[in-house]
Amino acid sequence: NAGVMQNPRHLVRRRGQEARLRCSPMKGHSHVYWYRQLPEEGLKFMVYLQKENIIDESGMPKERFSAEFPKEGPSILRIQQVVRGDSAAYFCASSPSVGRTTYEQYFGPGTRLTVT
Amino acid sequence: KNQVEQSPQSLIILEGKNCTLQCNYTVSPFSNLRWYKQDTGRGPVSLTIMTFSENTKSNGRYTATLDADTKQSSLHITASQLSDSASYICVVSARSNYQLIWGAGTKLIIKP
Numbered sequence: 001n002a003g004v005m006q007n008p009r010h011l012v013r014r015r016g017q018e019a020r021l022r023c024s025p026m027k028g029h030s031h032v033y034w035y036r037q038l039p040e041e042g043l044k045f046m047v048y049l050q051k052e053n054i055i056d057e058s059g060m061p062k063e064r065f066s067a068e069f070p071k072e073g074p075s076i077l078r079i080q081q082v083v084r085g086d087s088a089a090y091f092c093a094s095s096p097s098v099g100r101t102t103y104e105q106y107f108g109p110g111t112r113l114t115v116t
Numbered sequence: 117k118n119q120v121e122q123s124p125q126s127l128i129i130l131e132g133k134n135c136t137l138q139c140n141y142t143v144s145p146f147s148n149l150r151w152y153k154q155d156t157g158r159g160p161v162s163l164t165i166m167t168f169s170e171n172t173k174s175n176g177r178y179t180a181t182l183d184a185d186t187k188q189s190s191l192h193i194t195a196s197q198l199s200d201s202a203s204y205i206c207v208v209s210a211r212s213n214y215q216l217i218w219g220a221g222t223k224l225i226i227k228p
Binding site (some may be wrong): 004066093107 | 157158159160161162165183205215216218219220223
């Protein structure tokens with residue numbers, strides 16, 4: 001059973017370009033979460049999605065950032081017109097149905113975005 | 117404001133020694149507390165999850181404690197190994213259940 005997969009692992013973009021980060025959840029998981037981690041800081045929640053639905057995007061910047069989790073295919077975190085401050089590690093996590101009090105989130109290896 | 121604070125920020129110990137990492141939180145209403153290990157360049161990996169009613173939980177050489185009254189938790193590592201070098205992150209879940217409040221982590225370095 002493959003774990004959470006993210007690609008690319010490293011992404012370099014010039015200011016103003018678009019960045020597309022992909023996340024394939026664990027098999028059987030229908031819940032996906034995106035986090036951002038700045039150097040020397042903890043992870044910050046960005047968005048929580050289920051298939052075809054955004055459940056909570058309270059941690060996502062209002063502009064330039066968007067996320068989707070289509071019926072088929074990976075979840076995509078899209079950053080338009082990137083700026084230097086977007087440079088960070090972006091982690092995706094997935095979980096099974098949120099039915100238990102202590103569900104587990106399984107994390108991917110992250111995508112390290114560098115904006116030059 | 118929901119917050120999780122960890123101490124120390126970093127710690128260096130010799131291989132084979134024990135150590136204890138601390139976590140204080142102000143998250144309310146509390147649901148559960150987790151400890152994650154994050155190796156450099158990797159995603160976090162869960163070590164333990166504890167609910168309100170659990171005082172202690174072990175996972176091999178890792179033992180976590182929780183005092184829900186004082187809102188404190190600790191992670192004790194026994195007989196440290198070089199592979200324990202990593203960041204250890206305390207994460208608290210509010211009762212909404214998916215929102216995780218992350219501490220900044222303690223960076224642990226094990227020296228031979």
